[in-house]
Amino acid sequence: MSTPMFLARPLPGVVGERRRMCHVFPAPASERPPSTLTALCGAWFARGQLELLDGPRGMPCELCLRTVPQPTQLGGTDDRPDDLDAHVARIERQLDELSRAVDSLADLLIVLRDSLGRRRPETCSSAATQDPS
Ligand SMILES: [Zn+2]
Structure with a gap:
């Protein structure tokens, strides 16, 4: 029987x-919870320093991930999609589209900033006359 695994991360501030x-x-393995818990990567924490997670959250520890023997030990299944490459390709296309959208938004912001920059001397002229220096 394989060892059950769980995911946890240090609480904020630890x-x-x-x-x-x-x-x-x-x-x-013991019935009584141990005072310290050691991750697969070797990092150890006091029991009260950890936040138990029901799934991956935030940045994963790469060393731990490399050490995990089987996905089934995390409570998941190992029936990965056959079309994993197609799935990855679709995600890459979506990222490309998102990247282009961000680029065009950046262009729009530059145009907007420039047009505001041209108007600024008029709108700030009254403030400049109030400057005592
Ligand atoms: Zn780790």
């Missing part, structure tokens, strides 16, 4: 925000 990664922990 580590810096950039190190609050989602780690994979083997479920403790």
Whole structure:
């Protein structure tokens, strides 16, 4: 029988925000909860320092992910889609579209900023006359 696994990450404040990664922990074998829990990557935490997660959240710990033997041990299934490449290609196309949308939005903002920049001397002229210096 395989060891059940669970996901947890350090609570806010335990580590810096950039190190609050989602780690994979083997479920403790003993009935009594241990005082410290060690992730697959070797990072260990006191029991009260961890937030138990029902699924991956935020940045995953790559070392833990590389060490996980089977997806089934995380409570999931290992029936990955056969058309994984097609799925990835679709996501890449969506990212391209999103990237183009962000680019055109950036262009629009530049045009808007420039048009506001041209109007600014008129709108600020009254403020400039009130400057005592
Ligand atoms: Zn880890």
